[in-house]
Amino acid sequence: MSAHIAFPAFTGETPATLSAAMLTGVLRDSLKFKGLVVTDALQMGAICRQVGAGEAAVRAFEAGSDLLLMPADPDSAIASMLAALQNGRLTTARLDSSVSRLLAIKRQLHLFERRAVPARFDRAYRRLEVIPGCRG
Numbered sequence: 001m002s003a004h005i006a007f008p009a010f011t012g013e014t015p016a017t018l019s020a021a022m023l024t025g026v027l028r029d030s031l032k033f034k035g036l037v038v039t040d041a042l043q044m045g046a047i048c049r050q051v052g053a054g055e056a057a058v059r060a061f062e063a064g065s066d067l068l069l070m071p072a073d074p075d076s077a078i079a080s081m082l083a084a085l086q087n088g089r090l091t092t093a094r095l096d097s098s099v100s101r102l103l104a105i106k107r108q109l110h111l112f113e114r115r116a117v118p119a120r121f122d123r124a125y126r127r128l129e130v131i132p133g134c135r136g
Helices: 020-030 045-051 053-063 074-086 092-108 123-130
Strands: none
Touching: 020 053, 045 053, 053 074
């Protein structure tokens, strides 16, 4: 889990959650971490005050996070992520990498075999229809 603290030697004044130097450079490249990178709650003041809810989601994902927890405004986070995918700021290859890591963990935990929550087509899931390639 990333932290919303700055490491001036690596991130300057940018919180680690929004820093590619920390999440991709140090964690993935230097330390060879292959697991799921999860943000701390994106609704925290250090993030929201600095960049806003939607931009925080995009920057955290750009930095190397795979799972974005508790955005201050989920609708804004989804809209900003969609816009970033549509305008090329984020790539589907990058999204696929995060989805693959998440699915791998779910497989390891046998979550496809024993569901804790019934599968439903709720509002958030239906919105994925607008991302090309996200729904098989």
